[in-house]
Amino acid sequence: MGGTMDGTRQQRRRGNTRQRIQDVALELFAEQGYEKTSLREIAERLDVTKAALYYHFKTKEEILVSIFEDLSRPIEDLIAWGRQQPHNLETKQEIVRRYSEALAGAAPLFRFMQENQATIRELSIGEMFKSRTLGLRDILIDPEADLVDQVRCVSAMFTLHAGMIVFQDLEGDPEKKREAVLEVATDLVAQAHRGSRNS
Structure with a gap:
């Protein structure tokens, strides 16, 4: 039993190290750029040896891919969920809402x-x-809709992307800004739905 507890503790510690490497690497990539950041600098900021870093990741790209995979998993899950749902306005609005949450969770x-x-x-x-x-x-647009309404649905997605970048430096409550961006994105999907029903 003691061995199992030690094994679990060791596994948890390893998991925490992986997470710390990801966090520190993303900090450094943001501060000085991906190209200018070396594995040695990541190891130094973590206060570990380069060999210890190599145990988890062999390259900077491996670190970045692991960050992307972990933080974008909710988006993969959302796509899988959306493919199983009816192609109606409620589904599209729920996709936009969940995508907004996923982006907020992966903002850095x-x-x-x-x-x-x-x-x-x-x-x-x-x-x-x-x-x-x-x-x-592909799960947001209705292939039978006219081009303007398809553009509206795609624009809803990019409104969420733009909201993360453009409004981050503006004064105000971040959650209120996110809600405002989400409202605009949801409206675009609703307009597209009304347009496709009227055509």
Whole structure:
């Protein structure tokens, strides 16, 4: 029994180390850019040896991919859920609401991605993010809707993206800003739904 407890404690400690590496790496990537950050600097900020860091991650890209996979898991789950739902207004509005929450939970990563677009395009997470964005697009738009209404649905997604970047520096309660952005995104989906019903 003691061995199991020690094993669990050790596993938890390992999990915490992985999380700490991700947090510190993302901090450094945001502070000085992905290209200018070395594994040595990440190890120094963590106060561990480079060998200890290598135990968890061999490259900076491995760290970044692991951060992306962990923080974007709710988006994958949302896409899977959305594909099983009826293609109606309530579903689309719920997708927009949940996507807003997922983005808020991963805000540091998505801000980093926005500020380092050239780097992201060259790394595997650029393709992973594009794939998730297209997955969301496909469950939001109605293929039979006219082009304007399809654009409205896609614009709802990008309104949420823009809200994270554009409004972060403005004065005011972050939750109120998020709610305002969500309201606009939800309205776009509702307009698209009304338009497709009237056509």
